[in-house]
Amino acid sequence: MTAEEIHDVIVVGAGIIGLNIAFQLARNSDLRVLVLEKGPNVAQGSTGASSAVMRARYTHPEMAMAARDGLHAYRNWAEYTGLAEPLASYEGIGTLWMMGEDQETVAADVERMGRLGIAAECLDASSLTDRWPSLNPCSVEFDPADHRCARGGYFLFEPEGGFFDPVSAAQDLRDASRGRGVEIRFGARVDGLTGGESRADGVVLDDGTRIGAGLVVLCTGPWTASWLRANHIDIGWDFRPTRIQVLTRSLPADVGPLPVVGDGCGGIYFRPEAGGDRLLLGSILESDEKELVADPDSFDTRLDPEFRDPKLWALHHRLPDLEMKGRVTGLASMYTITADVHPVIGDAAVEGVLLASGFSGHGFKEGPAVGAMVAARVLGHSPAEFGTEAPIEFFAPDRRPLDTADHSVLA
Template sequence: MAEHARIVIVGGGLEGLAIAWSLALRGESDVVVLERNTMCSGMTGKSSGIVRCHYGVPSLAAMAWHGVQVFSDAEQILGTDIGFRQTGYIVGVGGNNTEPLLANVEMHRALGVPVDLIDADAVRAFWPGINLDDFAAFAYEPLGGHGDAYMTGMAYGTKARELGVTVRQSTEVTTLLTREDGSVYGVTLADGAEIHADTVVLATGVWSPALAATVGVDIPIKVQWEQLLLVDQGEPTPHVPTFSDLVNLQYIRREPNADLLVGNSDHSAPEFADPDNYLNRAGDAFVETAIGKLERLLPSMPDPRLASSYAGCYDITPDYNPIIGPSPVDGLFLAVGFSGHGYKISPAVGRLVADLILDGISSDSAVDGNDFRFSRFAEGKPLVSLNPYVGAGEMR
């Protein structure tokens, strides 16, 4: 006979485990997480782990603010170090983006996010040798920084299991099970076994469209290849805030070994990939472009060299914002399409999914669950920034 659980979560990465933990916190421990490899073995470990609240979508900013609060007290809440380092976060813009920056800062303050407008001299005090000639305005979040997505996801999984959740690794889901009326009632595993459930949560990131297609749900997700560099400046990078450069369209943060992690904020010409077969390092063209941007920003690096590079994939939606909510098919709940935002909002994602499954409504008045509905694309109502930045609207 098939096994049964009230909730089956497909995907044992960061979001799936955050959801499992949040459900268990609500007292719902009849939950099974199914992971085809090992916990957090997919794209979770590729995350650059930036923690910021600087969004033009109020719900996302509020979710990120909840994440900051959880990460700041992680050792008490999750019982372990998750690699979060509260270095601060700075975003800098040119003159064409000053008004959106000011509007976003006002909105963030209304949400309770600690954020200040600072001048170039203050930024230089944080970042010795930085070239700010092309910048016009800066916002500073003292509680922002960066964390480790793998460590965080594993911590979610540990707490979920302590609260009674079952996590099965090396357990691949091949199809979703449907009744004659089309509703989903469980999953089929690679060995032919079935697990039945009242609700199946799809949290499989870049692999979500293929599974959803087994029940006729077309999830509008593309797999975007993202490249990152690790740069040795020639001497150890001092402890500095994460810096989001919306002039050159990149972001930089200090690695634990004092190298610089350099990421991309220009999504105007995305490159798409097969999530099971992509180049796991930066391409030559990206290296040349990214290093050129970095040298304009930090022209005084003593003896820079490329230490290494790696790559991962975003599961992007048409509006670069996640889908969180019921699918068009009864019994199937979607938590997919995080488009690069997933780490910082993961505690709030878990809470929102638990709220929507158990209560049908968000418990946080600042987070409207309806914002992330699947149907918004068909309705022609994408979720977009209230104050978009020229050149960086996709991720802001």
């Protein structure tokens, strides 16, 4: 059976990765790009529940470059998207690392990040409390059963860090992509590839529709493992759909201002919401990234009390003036985690198929850079604007698992 229509590139998945890839291809070429999304709109998977924290402190310089170049796009969102009035805007409140580190460690990372063009500062406890009086500068591990605070640590601050609204960003990319000729179809579930065992020439939908393409890009997030398995594709990596929880609670005005905070002493991260009256709180512990999801289409999205309570205790340690009252809500979403908590980006085992998945909680901030990597790989040249120096080869499927200082979302 022949294809009913032909495109140059089909992108499967309209999350932040798929949309950035489609947009960067359209922004830098005249290719006919089609995005197929099984949900009713954009950001139906991990993107919609992302905390969308912006930071560039990573173990590997390649990851730091991808985050840096992603942040450049988000900080210049109207220019990147070409939209006169985008829905999303950058909340540049900075990102603060409170990891119980000494001066030598923080200063070394400040210098290392500076070589990559990433702004970073080393703060002592006094400097920290001068900027954010509500933050407790304790530098020892928090134990709710037996804890005595101690000052004296040093803290790394990324002044260009912050956060973004993930759903608005995806909606902006949807509109910007369509404005550049990308076709996006919702309710279009891709069942498999067409072509032979060694070469794909398109996809088939669940209703039997066949659509041809020179290249298929899989941005299938938590559905990657089941999708590859159903299509008998083995690239040597496990893509583990993993249940991840976040919660929010009220934030009185007298507690602010606050940056984004990564708190290694308490095992949490937190940031204000865009309106400033609520706080979002999540975990940076590897132990909270172990609950596998059997079916990404059907899993428990409720907040577990046994997750909630220890995180709130850690939050009140870091924000001692925060009242222990107020409505607490939360939800569970998914990361797609790999063995080394780094994404896999590159040619799959079938010619004509490229994979971008396994972002392990890093995907949102890196989305524009991933789009630039894939565009460079497809077009044979880097984008003239909003490109990236991060090499796609670093994330290739045939790489060895990477060594990282932390096998959690921190990487």
